[in-house]
Amino acid sequence: MDVVERQIDGSGVSEAEWQACAWLQALPExxxxxxxxxxxxxxxxxxHPDDEVLACGGLMGCAHAAGVPVVVVSVTDGEACYPDHAVWLPQRLREERQRELDRALxxxxxxxxxxxxxxxxxxxxxxHEAEVAARLLALLREDDLVLAPWMLDAHPDHEAVGRACARAASHRGCARLEFPVWGWHWVDPxxxxxxxxxxxxxxxxPNMQQxxxxxxxxxxxxxxxxxxxxGDPILPEAVLQRFQRDYEVLLG
Incomplete structure (x- = not known):
């Protein structure tokens, strides 16, 4: 299924609009x-380092608490978030975003x-989509559950990673579910x-939410x-609100 005019633009859909969405409130728990x-x-x-924590950090923590090993794959280092910034150059961002992920985990x-x-x-x-799919295939086992970006998330890196995960999980025969990140920004509720x-x-x-x-x-x-x-951060408060709920949503 394709989606017309999917793009990340402006301030996006507010959290208040999502909370008023009958579909979201009625989702099976x-x-x-x-x-x-x-x-x-x-x-x-x-x-990118942060997408996993935003979308499913709570479930990652729950898996660990339940004794299920968690494997975290960062496809990129997220170094291109501030093009031409005088202070936060790509090499500095590569290193810092990995450190931020370590602290978050x-x-x-x-x-x-x-x-x-x-x-x-x-x-x-x-x-590099074919390379990502091949590396994932080598990493995965049949009894894994893969959590992957939604394949129509509107960010090209997210969509390519999502497709690569779908291909690798299908070939390996393991379960896969998707998580939206930027979809919360642009999808009409x-x-x-x-x-x-x-x-x-x-x-x-409450503890996992904290x-x-x-x-x-x-x-x-x-x-x-x-x-x-x-200037404006990548994750202003209006965006963060979508990921500070007391629940997480997976697709598939």
Missing amino acids: RTAETLFAGITRLVVVSP ACLGLANTERHAWHIGDGTVTQ QQAARLWSPALRFQLS RKHAAIHQFATQTGAAPGLD
Whole structure:
């Protein structure tokens, strides 16, 4: 299924609009325990360091608490977020965003989790899609659950990673679910039932919600809290609100 005019633009759909969406409020609820039943690893594949924490950090923490190993794959380092910035140059961002992810994972109890950073150029994943799929295929096992970006998320890196995950998981024969990141920004809530069906909602405990909130705020280069950043951050408060709910949503 294709979507017409999917693009990330402006301030996007407000969290108030999403909270008023009858489809979102009526989503079937499942527990993390049901999600992890029958799998031996949770493999979370992220286009950029922060996407995994924003979209499913709570479930990653729940997996660890349930004794399910979590594998985190960062396809890029997210170094292209501030083009031509005088202070936050790409090499500095490559290093800092990986450190931010380390700190975020520690907030979720995942300080010692298995991590893979593939250092593919931020913004170039489409050109490396076949390589990403091949590397994922080598990493995956039949009894894994893969969490991957939504294949129509509007960011080209997200979409390419999503397609690569679909291909690798299909070839390996393992389960896969998708997470939207920028979809929350541009999808019309009145169209969500058509675009995101089936979907499931996973409630987070107050403790896990607090852990996720702390983890998100480790990404200072994205929230604008890093020293020397001028102008609008990648993740202003209006965007962060979509990921600070007491539940997470997976598609598929």
